[in-house]
Amino acid sequence: MGTVANIYDNGPISPIAKIKQNLSIWSENRWMHHRIDFIEPIPRCTTFTVEMVTFSGATTIAANGTITKRLITFLLMNRNELLHLRWEPVDDVEGRLWELAEAARFAPRGGHARVSRFTALRDPYLATTTFWILGPNKDMQLEVLNPNPIALPSARVAFWGFRYMLSVLPNEPSDTTWLPAQALVGSQ
């Protein structure tokens, strides 16, 4: 019996399993079994920091305004690739995550959580911002809100984590790590 991946442990982000280990991912309402062939880190950098004002074609994000959710193109994945990410705003804005545009992420029934500069004050390693993208057509979308009473010229959001290259296994392996990566829905 494998272990549920320690996804949200409150420490620096680290791979959930090792190369050549098996990884079973809950997706499309079933467990999909894989073997990890390769792991590559994605360090926090400007390449993976989106500036949402420019990205949306605006000049500012309005006071108390919103930049509506949109696809973050640099997070697109190929088949059999898994992206394991954490994120936070660099500017004083709040982000909301959507998977496949319809499914709100970090959203219990009563609301849709936002990640802000305050999140790291209580969750230093941003473990609660962890999310996943498995292959193509399961992309995330990001919405940004400005809680300030003034317009801001910049709304940067940074992403970092790991990229896994996977091989599909036909059957459930005897030893695997179970990854309940919720909100992975739709077809690959």
Next chain:
Amino acid sequence: MGIRKANNVGLVTTTLVATGNLLHTLPTASPTTVIIRKVMWYNNTGVQQTIQLGTWDNTLPASLFVALFPPFNCVNGMDGELMEDELPEVEFGVDGRAAALGRTGDIYVLGSVANILVRLEVEEFREGR
């Protein structure tokens, strides 16, 4: 714990109004309080002057400005600074009745004369302290 930022109105030049000049507006999207962590000013008016920091109180409909700090002495021809260790932790927040009564929580400066330059660094608390 909060986030540090400069006052969101920017560099303010005082004008001689009884209601004071706005320095920082509190966000309304979520309950926010603010503590001033640094104050910087420059007085080139030719005369020694004072500035006083406070907020608006709607129970004072004509004058509005209510001081929350004693006056700071601004020596002519010099800049002045007060750092975190020197400032009391006065927390600016909105009175829930602010529309008709109570304090707005926004930070204002009342200068004894026009043309004193003032800038703040504040710490915003939006999700608890």
